Amino acid sequence: MSRRHSVNRPPTPDVQDDDDDRAKEPTLVEIVNIKLIESGEKERLMELVRERLVECGWKDEMRALCRAFIKKNGRDNVTVDDLVRAITPKGRASIPDSVKAELLQKIRTFLVSVAY
Amino acid sequence: MLLLSDIFEDLLDSIIVDVASESHRIARLGLDRNLDEEEEELRLSAEARARASNPSHSGETNGKYVVDIFGQTHPAIANEIFECMNCGRSIMAGRFAPHLEKCMGKGRKARLKSTRSTTAAQNRYSRGSPLSSQSRFSNSTTINRLSNGSSGIAGHEYSNGKLEEL
Numbered sequence: 195m196s197r198r199h200s201v202n203r204p205p206t207p208d209v210q211d212d213d214d215d216r217a218k219e220p221t222l223v224e225i226v227n228i229k230l231i232e233s234g235e236k237e238r239l240m241e242l243v244r245e246r247l248v249e250c251g252w253k254d255e256m257r258a259l260c261r262a263f264i265k266k267n268g269r270d271n272v273t274v275d276d277l278v279r280a281i282t283p284k285g286r287a288s289i290p291d292s293v294k295a296e297l298l299q300k301i302r303t304f305l306v307s308v309a310y
Numbered sequence: 311m312l313l314l315s316d317i318f319e320d321l322l323d324s325i326i327v328d329v330a331s332e333s334h335r336i337a338r339l340g341l342d343r344n345l346d347e348e349e350e351e352l353r354l355s356a357e358a359r360a361r362a363s364n365p366s367h368s369g370e371t372n373g374k375y376v377v378d379i380f381g382q383t384h385p386a387i388a389n390e391i392f393e394c395m396n397c398g399r400s401i402m403a404g405r406f407a408p409h410l411e412k413c414m415g416k417g418r419k420a421r422l423k424s425t426r427s428t429t430a431a432q433n434r435y436s437r438g439s440p441l442s443s444q445s446r447f448s449n450s451t452t453i454n455r456l457s458n459g460s461s462g463i464a465g466h467e468y469s470n471g472k473l474e475e476l
Contacts, residue, residue, distance in 0.1 A: 200334065200338070222313060223313060223317070223320075226313065226317060227317070227320070230317070236321075239321060240321060240324065243321060243322075243325060244325060244328075247325065256333075257329060257332075257333050260333030260334070260337075261333065261337070261342065264333070264334075269337040269338060269340075270338070272334065272337065272338075274327070274331050274334045277330035277331075277334055278327055278330045281326060281329070281330060282326055285322070285326045285329075286319075286322060289322065294318070298314060298318060301314055301317050301318060302314060305314070
């Protein structure tokens with residue numbers, strides 16, 4: 195089928211036996227991520243950030259970018275991954291400082307709370 | 311602290327993917343009215359609407375009748391005729407409501423029968439002729455019953471005043 199899938203997912207990693215022998219250590223980021231999810235803090239943070247980004251118009255900007263991209267490339271030729279790749283640089287750059295500061299503050303607080 | 315920014319980036323990326331996914335869905339489902347092909351559709355629908363509201367078309371000024379979307383016309387007043395279950399007269403459907411008002415005595419006219427006899431209660435078809443007593447809906451100390459036909463219709467009686475036991 196010549197049609198591209200809308201979402202490209204990496205193939206499921208094969209189970210390899212030598213992994214059990216090597217005992218891969220979870221990275222610090224992974225540990226913190228698990229803690230974030232387990233405590234529900236990740237969900238709360240995401241809701242907060244979503245709300246802030248809607249308020250300041252960031253989401254509308256991103257959607258306008260998406261629409262422009264889709265218009266340019268034809269709406270049936272676009273995949274989610276294309277869109278993500280298209281808007282991520284601008285998206286990361288246009289986060290308002292206040293939102294970023296608030297989020298970092300909350301993450302910092304969380305890290306402190308789980309560190310002890 | 312690098313850990314901090316990693317987590318931040320991760321959150322941000324998730325949100326970006328959400329937005330991209332949402333826009334993608336809207337585009338693929340054709341829900342976005344602003345893409346070029348939709349603008350064409352918008353123009354067409356605006357034209358159609360203008361045509362529809364154009365009075366020189368079969369609007370209300372076309373004779374007396376309005377044409378509906380199936381091309382059917384209906385007279386302004388429904389003209390099917392049936393029998394009033396209260397008084398037994400032949401009534402036009404479109405005139406039924408005002409007829410019922412008079413027939414069942416909703417109006418101010420002295421239509422209320424202040425009857426005291428139980429035989430009147432069994433008389434299901436009243437002719438609606440007013441008795442001489444003052445008949446008001448409320449504040450009346452006399453027995454007020456609405457015309458007895460009402461019990462025939464709804465199966466229960468309307469009483470606005472006190473209903474004295476007979």
